[in-house]
Amino acid sequence: MSTSATNRTLAISQHLSGNATAVSVFEAVENLPLDPIFALSAAYVADADSNKINLGIGAYRDNDGKPWVLPVVRQVEQSLLNDKSLNHEYLAIDGLRTFTDASAKMILGSESIAVKEKRFLGVQQISGTGAVRLGSDFLFKINKNATVYISDPTWGNHLQIFGDSGFTVKTYKYWNAATRGLAFDEFLESLKNAPLGSIFVLHACAHNPTGVDPTHEQWKQIAAVIKERKHFPFFDCAYQGFASGSLAQDAWAVRYFVESGFEIFVAQSYSKNFGLYSERCGCLTVVTSTEQQAINVRSQLCRLNRSSISNPPAYGARIVNAVLNDPTLFTEWEENLRTMAHRIIKMRSECVRHLTDLKTPGSWDHITSQIGMFSYTGLTKAQVKVIKEKFHVYMTDNGRISMAGLNEGNVKRFAEAVDYVVRNA
Numbered sequence: 417m418s419t420s421a422t423n424r425t426l427a428i429s430q431h432l433s434g435n436a437t438a439v440s441v442f443e444a445v446e447n448l449p450l451d452p453i454f455a456l457s458a459a460y461v462a463d464a465d466s467n468k469i470n471l472g473i474g475a476y477r478d479n480d481g482k483p484w485v486l487p488v489v490r491q492v493e494q495s496l497l498n499d500k501s502l503n504h505e506y507l508a509i510d511g512l513r514t515f516t517d518a519s520a521k522m523i524l525g526s527e528s529i530a531v532k533e534k535r536f537l538g539v540q541q542i543s544g545t546g547a548v549r550l551g552s553d554f555l556f557k558i559n560k561n562a563t564v565y566i567s568d569p570t571w572g573n574h575l576q577i578f579g580d581s582g583f584t585v586k587t588y589k590y591w592n593a594a595t596r597g598l599a600f601d602e603f604l605e606s607l608k609n610a611p612l613g614s615i616f617v618l619h620a621c622a623h624n625p626t627g628v629d630p631t632h633e634q635w636k637q638i639a640a641v642i643k644e645r646k647h648f649p650f651f652d653c654a655y656q657g658f659a660s661g662s663l664a665q666d667a668w669a670v671r672y673f674v675e676s677g678f679e680i681f682v683a684q685s686y687s688k689n690f691g692l693y694s695e696r697c698g699c700l701t702v703v704t705s706t707e708q709q710a711i712n713v714r715s716q717l718c719r720l721n722r723s724s725i726s727n728p729p730a731y732g733a734r735i736v737n738a739v740l741n742d743p744t745l746f747t748e749w750e751e752n753l754r755t756m757a758h759r760i761i762k763m764r765s766e767c768v769r770h771l772t773d774l775k776t777p778g779s780w781d782h783i784t785s786q787i788g789m790f791s792y793t794g795l796t797k798a799q800v801k802v803i804k805e806k807f808h809v810y811m812t813d814n815g816r817i818s819m820a821g822l823n824e825g826n827v828k829r830f831a832e833a834v835d836y837v838v839r840n841a
């Protein structure tokens with residue numbers, strides 16, 4: 417670079433930093449700690465112990481501890497490869513319409529009143545994370561004074577996403593440590609005490625990290641208070657079909673809200689239920705009050721997509737699109753889903769069986785009553801530290817384990833490690 421160009425760059429950075437003596441725009445930029453989940457995975461990879469167990473990352477593993485490409489996904493990938501009509505042109509700004517329509521019908525039900533009245537829309541995004549962020553950015557645009565309430569605890573990214581959009585984010589109590597279940601009364605209190613018109617982020621099923629979902633009766637009471645207080649329900653649905661093995665059962669709460677006349681957002685992820693983690697395939701589905709509103713909201717979400725990602729990626733959406741729109745492939749997918757859900761359910765009971773055999777102090781029933789990918793074990797931070805250092809078992813500091821990381825080869829060892837830390841740490 418010439419001397420004058422160097423001087424010019426220096427002048428620009430001094431100007432941007434607002435400091436005439438600063439030499440760099442980046443001088444005041446702090447180094448942030450690593451994302452806890454990805455830092456945990458890195459520590460696991462670096463561990464040379466042959467018996468190490470990774471229960472940190474929420475990704476499905478088969479009984480050999482390996483990532484699983486769903487057979488139905490493999491099959492569709494093969495046919496996409498052979499389909500000479502496909503090319504790499506841009507998708508529309510809101511994605512592949514046959515995919516987003518099918519995605520909306522999958523969560524709302526094809527017989528949903530919102531579908532019949534065309535009061536819905538779907539916009540494709542970069543998986544569940546992108547869908548939550550798109551919804552959050554849009555809500556901030558139209559109502560920046562609303563407070564967003566997320567559950568305590570919740571998926572670690574919720575606070576960052578809604579906070580980065582600009583919202584004030586507060587929490588509602590969700591976990592009752594004494595019962596190792598839902599803090600239902602406190603949850604209802606938060607709903608009642610939050611300012612009118614707050615945004616409540618709700619996990620549609622398989623709550624992350626606790627694995628504890630409200631019962632149908634509890635959902636009804638939650639919906640009644642949300643209606644009374646004019647709050648906005650923003651569902652995050654990262655595990656449809658993964659929790660119970662049934663798509664309809666896992667969509668119950670969302671469908672109940674729509675039947676009850678709510679406008680809602682649902683951020684849908686295909687990372688877990690299709691195993692398409694790195695393909696970043698997701699959809700923000702919206703239910704409005706009128707068809708015209710659906711048209712208007714779509715146009716606004718397109719505007720946001722255009723300025724953030726321009727248009728979404730095709731590969732994962734083409735796979736999901738093929739499966740959701742073909743009855744034979746769909747049936748195969750449901751079978752694949754059941755395989756994953758049932759393996760996890762089996763690991764829950766195996767884990768409890770070993771703890772019972774070991775006469776590990778305390779009650780462990782919550783491991784089998786919780787659902788989905790995760791279990792909130794109730795282990796303390798100190799116990800988590802010891803289990804990692806002594807037994808090479810990796811889990812988040814809050815005692816959450818990804819059940820998918822357990823298999824017939826390691827579940828007994830895991831139970832023995834839990835038994836040790838419960839007695840000694």
Ligand SMILES: Cc1ncc(COP(=O)(O)O)c(C=O)c1O
Nearest residue numbers: 543544545571624652654685687
């Ligand atoms: C509650 C919840 N929401 C959203 C996501 C988003 O995942 P992805 O962006 O991979 O679809 C996750 C993933 O762990 C999650 O647990």
